[in-house]
Amino acid sequence: MRIVYMGTPEFAVGPLKKLDDNYEVVLVVTQPDKEVGRKKEIKFSPVKEYALEKGIPVFQPDKIRNDYEEILSYNPDVIVTCAYGQIIPKELLEFPKYKCINIHASLLPKLRGGAPIHWSIINGDSKTGITIMYMNEKMDEGDILYQKEIDILDSDNVETLHDKLSELGSNMIIEFLPKLESGDINPIKQNNEEATYGYNVSREDEHLDFNKTSKEVFNKIRGLNPWPVAYTSLDGKVFKVYNSRISDSKPDGTNGEITNIYPDGIGIKTSDGEIIITEIKEEGKNRIQVKDYLNGIHDKDSLKHKIFS
Numbered sequence: 001m002r003i004v005y006m007g008t009p010e011f012a013v014g015p016l017k018k019l020d021d022n023y024e025v026v027l028v029v030t031q032p033d034k035e036v037g038r039k040k041e042i043k044f045s046p047v048k049e050y051a052l053e054k055g056i057p058v059f060q061p062d063k064i065r066n067d068y069e070e071i072l073s074y075n076p077d078v079i080v081t082c083a084y085g086q087i088i089p090k091e092l093l094e095f096p097k098y099k100c101i102n103i104h105a106s107l108l109p110k111l112r113g114g115a116p117i118h119w120s121i122i123n124g125d126s127k128t129g130i131t132i133m134y135m136n137e138k139m140d141e142g143d144i145l146y147q148k149e150i151d152i153l154d155s156d157n158v159e160t161l162h163d164k165l166s167e168l169g170s171n172m173i174i175e176f177l178p179k180l181e182s183g184d185i186n187p188i189k190q191n192n193e194e195a196t197y198g199y200n201v202s203r204e205d206e207h208l209d210f211n212k213t214s215k216e217v218f219n220k221i222r223g224l225n226p227w228p229v230a231y232t233s234l235d236g237k238v239f240k241v242y243n244s245r246i247s248d249s250k251p252d253g254t255n256g257e258i259t260n261i262y263p264d265g266i267g268i269k270t271s272d273g274e275i276i277i278t279e280i281k282e283e284g285k286n287r288i289q290v291k292d293y294l295n296g297i298h299d300k301d302s303l304k305h306k307i308f309s
Helices: 010-022 046-054 116-122 158-182 214-223 290-295
Strands: 002-007 024-029 034-036 041-043 078-082 100-104 127-134 144-151 230-234 237-246 258-262 265-269 274-282 287-289
Touching: 002 010, 010 024, 010 046, 010 078, 010 158, 024 046, 078 158, 100 158, 116 127, 116 158, 116 214, 127 158, 144 158, 214 237, 214 274, 258 274, 265 290, 274 290, 287 290
Parallel strands: 002 024, 002 078, 078 100
Antiparallel strands: 034 041, 100 127, 127 144, 230 237, 237 274, 258 265, 265 274, 274 287
8 A cells, every 4th residue: 555644743653653664655744844942943843754764755735735736646545644733635535545544542522633632631531542534624523443442540641641542553553454455444423412622732721720629630730741731820930830649638728828848749729628749840940859849948838828820
């Protein structure tokens, strides 16, 4: 099978490697290069870096809906997409013999959109998985072709779940393509009434709200770790919060109030108890364990009753 592969971030590299090892990847399509940092240095996407390393041709249209003829010229049997980042036009969807299929990091129709891994953790879901589906002109609404689920552990964060799902998707696409080629598939239409959405995380989404339960705060912290990272403010300074644990304490006070100082963290009142933050980054400083932050404070009890907002 001649495969055109479309993807951009690190998540999409694993499936590309598997396809490259087992099939003929004739072209990689990825998002345009970005300028990063003060020096505006050009940064390639992880998918482009892999393709260049393996000598696979790369195509980077600004707007694929207007610029897709290059892809057609490679005459693909199938187009495989994974976290590409643009809506694919009808002309591409209908061109290949085996159409256009997508690897999506959720159990569709749950969590359509660009950040399903983050939101599966933030929402407190116990399971997630990979869906391979036909693509259509709408976002993640195509017929389901193949699905597998995995458990979300309390020890998971975005990075660990990202890596598990990328590996799962990599293995699934290799398992599935022979079925697609032989016609041994049973497309299942999605029930739109059951659809939920995992849109890209906004700055507002990153803010910690201590009026929520301890479990909800805990889930948001790990659901944004290590990117883009949850934050809160104390004494006019912004603190990014990377890790936490849930306390058994049920203190009185105002939600967001520092209620206890522990050897490894700072206890903060929530709507139903207390969350202990254990790893932070104060604006302008390095990421550190809270125990090390506390070592730099002479009068630790002076923190008590201050309010995180």
